Each structure stands twice: as C-alpha cells, then as structure tokens.
Amino acid sequence: MYVAVKGGEKAIDNAHAWLAEERRGDPSVAELSVPQIREQLKLSVNRVMAEGSLYDPDLAALAIKQSRGDLIEAVFLIRAYRTTLPRFAASNPVETAKMAVDRRISATFKDLPGGQILGPTFDYTHRLLDFKLMAEGELPTAPTAPASGEAVPHVTGLLAQGGLIQPEPQTDEMPPDLTREPLELPANRALRQQALTRGDEGFVLSLAYSTQRGYGRTHAFVGELRIGRVGVSVNIPELGFAVEIGEIELTECETVNQFTGSKTEPPQFTRGYGLVLGQSERKAISVSLVDRALRWAELGEDFIGAPAQDQEFVLSHCDNVQATGFLEHIKLPHYVDFQAELELIRRLRSEAIAEAAE
Amino acid sequence: MTEQPDLARKGWMSLLAKAPAARLAELFPNLPPHDVLRAPECGAVMVQGRIGGTGAPFNLGEMTVTRCSVVLADGQVGHAWVQGRDKSHAQRAAVLDALLQSGAADAQLQVLDVLAAEAGLAKTARATKAAATKVDFFTMVRGED
Structure with a gap:
C-alpha cells in the first residue's frame, strides 16, 4: 500500500537543483548542445524515438540531454510529452519497397536486384578503441560512386513469386492501437508488432537470442535488412487527397524461417517481420525473431513453453516505461x-x- | 470527395512540408498580408507500416506534425501540414499554398524550383554514398590439380 506523505519539499527542491548542477557537469567543459546530440549520438536518439514511439529527433535529443544520457528516462520523457499531442490522423501505411536505402543486405542471396549495400555500418570494424576520436580530427568524408537508380525490391517478393514463402495478405483494416486501448490478450499480430517495435531493445534482443539458443527455435535467416528513408503520406481531411508531409528513417528486417506444410499445402518458408523507427538493426532483427516465435499457434507449431512463444509474457514485460515505473x-x-x-x-x-x- | 486530387498541388504541398524550415524562411522571408483561419497547431500523426512490408497495417509509432490554414486578402485559402513542431514553417507553407493556387509564378521560381533542386541534390548525395558501399563479389580462382 502506498500512503500519501507530506514533507521534504525543501529537500526535494535542493535535490533537483543539485541534479541540474550535476547534469551540467564540470563547467570548464563546454556544454553539450541538443543539435550535437541529435547529430553525433544519432543511434541513441533513434533508440529513444523508437521506444518513446515518437519520431522527432530534436525532442529525443533534448530528452537525452535532460535525462543525462539515461535512455530509459529519456524514453519516459518522450512518452509523457507524446500524450500531450492531439492526434491529427493516421498515415497511409509506409511503402518500404520504395525506401531510399542507405543500407540493404541479404543473408540468403548473394546476387539480387539492387545488390548488397553495406551503408554506414559497424560490421567489419575491429572493435578496437579509436583514440583518434579523442582529438579533434579532420572532417571525415565518405567516398561516392554513381547511383544506378535501379529498384531495390524486397527479397521476400522474389521468393513469393515461386510460391516458396507464405504470402502476406494485404488488408486495409484499421489496426488496434496500444496507445488508445489497453492491451488485451490474445493480441493479433498487428498489435504485437506495435508492442514489440516500441519495446525495450535489451528485452526484445534477449528474447530473440533465447529463440536462437533453442527456446522456441525458428531457424531464421535474415532474408533482408534495409535502412533508409521513406515518405509519410497522410490523407488531409480539408483537401480530400493525400500529401507526403514528411520523411522518416526506418529499419526493416524480414526473416525467412523454417517451413510449414500440410496434406493440402506443399511446404513453404514462413516469415518474421520487424520495422523500427530510425536506424536500429539489432532491434529490427530481434523483433522479427520474436514476431516469428509468437506465431506458433497460427502456423500449427508446438508450444514448448518457451518465453518467446508466450505472448502474455512477452507483451506484458517488453515495455520499459511500464517496467521501470513498477520496479x-x-x-x-x-x-x-x-x-x-x-x-x-x-x-x-x-x-x-x-x-x-x- | 468531390475535389479532384490536384497533382501539382500535392507536389508543392509535399515539397514545402519536407523543406528545411530555415531554408524555406530564407527563400521566402516576407509573407503577404493574410488572416489565420486555423492557427498553427502541433500534434501527431500515427505512422502505419504493413506486416511483411505488404500485409496488414499496424501502428508503428507517431511523428510530430504542425498544421495551419490561412486566407489571403483576395480570399484564397491555403493549408499546410508539415513534419515537426515549427509553427512558422507551417504558416509559411500555408501562405505559399494559397499563393501557388492563384498561380503565383514568382513563388514557383523563387521557392519551389529551388527547393526541388536542393531536395534532389540531397537525395542524390546520399544515394552516391550508398552506391560506394555496394559489394562487388568476385569468385576466387580455384586451384585445379
């Protein structure tokens, strides 16, 4: 039981004043600006946007500054701010096939239309500390090459042409919204996607890892991972037509998983899917693996009691704002x-x- | 919906919405006299994705959006919905929307053409960096006995 108590106001005020001083740190060191955080700690900004469930790099950078770099606290600030915004509309679903890709790789096909584009990746770095970054260095520049402008189709689309992978039937039903109605179980796949994409990266990563180690194994291949910008188109009520009002950066992962088949259906690969705000490939791959593990019932697989198969366990515990609040x-x-x-x-x-x- | 989707208008509304607010203010600093029908208001749009890229829609997360509606002295109404929380960006875009509907050639030249060219350059700049990281596979020659 929590009982309201009074007192300690002076102590609280002073604690907050000290917090502000500590946040600033040593005054002989230059103060960090919000644009610096936005530009140079971009992956932290992306994580706060994804888990805060609000795409606004400036606000996410501000939240990181205010929270002294505590990313869960920053997510909390963004979630609180989000609730103050009137909802104007829902967008039309973003078309990830038309993404302007910075990165696009496939672990299943070496040669594919559009090619393997590495983008600005940590992969293949040696994970050795780069002491040059401690000094003010020269402005780095990226090499360029002529852009072919060729289409970069989804890899799963290639597999679907031969009927080798389960189709993903297109519907236009309004998806349920976690931010409007409390979570009810069982949750459909659309609701699970929303919960996972705003879920804690560490939690979703560990669950995904647990499936790889045998707790609900689904034999996932990364069919495709892509990072880039997509336009967001919204039907404007006062106009009666849709306008692309902005662009957001997204990371999308599609996994190709173990097959199902039956007496009537020949075997087919199955899919896992992850789509995350910002550049966040660890999270997108994790979401895809957990998405696939949660589909056991629909695909006629056995429930082996693995945590990643248990949607009540996954969905009730993946939100770090809820978790940290209760904890x-x-x-x-x-x-x-x-x-x-x-x-x-x-x-x-x-x-x-x-x-x-x- | 009685209104025919106006392709040109869709295009300029999008260009104005996606333009960097500071750049737009630089290109079109002085707004003609106008009344505000709906004051610039910040809110959110829920962005949807599709499962598997092609399947059922789901709610991915929100983005901040600012909207505004204005009317010019001649009665022409303009609307804007722009990404982010910059109220002056939304108001400037709404005024330009009204002007462009009246066929303001100078706004076309002074603003739209410049923005379109710059957006194209920015997009190409990223695409050429991505292209430089495209993998060229080569097959190792196998030793034959």
Missing part, C-alpha cells in the same frame, strides 16, 4: 506497509520464542 515505485515510501510487516514478524517471533521456552 522503481518500490523505492517510494511504504512506511505503513512496512510497519504492518514489522508488527507481524515481532508477533510471530515472540510466539515462536514463547513456544520454544515451554
């Missing part, structure tokens, strides 16, 4: 609760001691 509330005053426990344990002890003495 951290136990540090708030529980004086009355604890007094009751103290009285109980004193009584039990005195009874036990009295019994032993008899």
Whole structure:
C-alpha cells in the first residue's frame, strides 16, 4: 500500500537543483548542445524515438540531454510529452519497397536486384578503441560512386513469386492501437508488432537470442535488412487527397524461417517481420525473431513453453516505461506497509520464542 | 470527395512540408498580408507500416506534425501540414499554398524550383554514398590439380 506523505519539499527542491548542477557537469567543459546530440549520438536518439514511439529527433535529443544520457528516462520523457499531442490522423501505411536505402543486405542471396549495400555500418570494424576520436580530427568524408537508380525490391517478393514463402495478405483494416486501448490478450499480430517495435531493445534482443539458443527455435535467416528513408503520406481531411508531409528513417528486417506444410499445402518458408523507427538493426532483427516465435499457434507449431512463444509474457514485460515505473515505485515510501510487516514478524517471533521456552 | 486530387498541388504541398524550415524562411522571408483561419497547431500523426512490408497495417509509432490554414486578402485559402513542431514553417507553407493556387509564378521560381533542386541534390548525395558501399563479389580462382 502506498500512503500519501507530506514533507521534504525543501529537500526535494535542493535535490533537483543539485541534479541540474550535476547534469551540467564540470563547467570548464563546454556544454553539450541538443543539435550535437541529435547529430553525433544519432543511434541513441533513434533508440529513444523508437521506444518513446515518437519520431522527432530534436525532442529525443533534448530528452537525452535532460535525462543525462539515461535512455530509459529519456524514453519516459518522450512518452509523457507524446500524450500531450492531439492526434491529427493516421498515415497511409509506409511503402518500404520504395525506401531510399542507405543500407540493404541479404543473408540468403548473394546476387539480387539492387545488390548488397553495406551503408554506414559497424560490421567489419575491429572493435578496437579509436583514440583518434579523442582529438579533434579532420572532417571525415565518405567516398561516392554513381547511383544506378535501379529498384531495390524486397527479397521476400522474389521468393513469393515461386510460391516458396507464405504470402502476406494485404488488408486495409484499421489496426488496434496500444496507445488508445489497453492491451488485451490474445493480441493479433498487428498489435504485437506495435508492442514489440516500441519495446525495450535489451528485452526484445534477449528474447530473440533465447529463440536462437533453442527456446522456441525458428531457424531464421535474415532474408533482408534495409535502412533508409521513406515518405509519410497522410490523407488531409480539408483537401480530400493525400500529401507526403514528411520523411522518416526506418529499419526493416524480414526473416525467412523454417517451413510449414500440410496434406493440402506443399511446404513453404514462413516469415518474421520487424520495422523500427530510425536506424536500429539489432532491434529490427530481434523483433522479427520474436514476431516469428509468437506465431506458433497460427502456423500449427508446438508450444514448448518457451518465453518467446508466450505472448502474455512477452507483451506484458517488453515495455520499459511500464517496467521501470513498477520496479522503481518500490523505492517510494511504504512506511505503513512496512510497519504492518514489522508488527507481524515481532508477533510471530515472540510466539515462536514463547513456544520454544515451554 | 468531390475535389479532384490536384497533382501539382500535392507536389508543392509535399515539397514545402519536407523543406528545411530555415531554408524555406530564407527563400521566402516576407509573407503577404493574410488572416489565420486555423492557427498553427502541433500534434501527431500515427505512422502505419504493413506486416511483411505488404500485409496488414499496424501502428508503428507517431511523428510530430504542425498544421495551419490561412486566407489571403483576395480570399484564397491555403493549408499546410508539415513534419515537426515549427509553427512558422507551417504558416509559411500555408501562405505559399494559397499563393501557388492563384498561380503565383514568382513563388514557383523563387521557392519551389529551388527547393526541388536542393531536395534532389540531397537525395542524390546520399544515394552516391550508398552506391560506394555496394559489394562487388568476385569468385576466387580455384586451384585445379
């Protein structure tokens, strides 16, 4: 039980003033600006946007500055801000096939239309600390090559042509929205996608890893991973037509997984899918693996009791704002609760001691 | 919907919405007299994706959007929805939308053509960097005994 308490206002004010001073750090070191965070800590900004579920790099950078780099605290700030915004509309579904790709790789086909484009990746770096970054260096420049402008079709589309992979039937039903209605189980795949894409990266990563280690194994190949910008088109009510009002960066992962088949259907590969705001490939791959593991019932697979197969477990625990809120509330005053426990344990002890003495 | 989707208007509304706010202000600093029908307002649009890229829609997350509607002295109405939270960006885009509907040739030249060229350059610049990271596979020659 939580009982309201008063007092400590002065202590709280002073604690917040000290927090502000600590946030600033050593005043002889230049203050970090929000644009610096936005431009140079971009992957942190992306994570805060994805888990905060709001695409706005400036706000995410501000949240990171305010939270002193505590990304879950920053996500919390963004979620709180998000609730103050009126919802104007839902966009038309983004067309990831038309993405202007910075990166596009496939682990299933070496040669494919559009090619393997590495983009600005950490892959193939040696993970050795680069001490040159401690000094102010020259402005780095990326080499260029003529862009072919050729289409970069989805790899799963190539497999679908031969009927080798399950089709993903296109519908236009309004998806359920976690931010409007509380989570109800069982959740359909659209709702699970929303929950996973805003879920905690570490939690979703660990669940995905658990499937690779045998807890709900689905034999995933990364059919394709792409990162780039897509236009966001919205039907403007006052105009009666759609306008592309902005562009966002997304990471999309499609996995090609173990097949299913039946007496009537020949075997086919199955799919896992992950789409995440910003450049966040670890998260997108993780979402795809967990998405696929959660589809066991629909695909006629066995429930082996693996955590990643249990949608109640996954969806109830993947949100780090909910998790941290409940976890951290136990540090708030529980004086009355604890007094009751103290009285109980004193009584039990005195009874036990009295019994032993008899 | 009685109105025919106006392709040119769709195009300029999009160009104005996606333009960097500071650049737009530089290209078109002085707004003609106008009244605000709907004051610039910040809100959110829920961005949807499709499962598997092609399947059922789902809610991916929101993005910040600012919208505004204005009317010029001659009665021409303009609207804008722009990404982000810059109210002056939305208002400037709405005024330009009204002007362009009246066939303002100078706004076309002074703003749209410049923005379109710059957006094209920015896109190409990224695409050429991506192209430089495209893998050229070569097959190792196998030793034959």
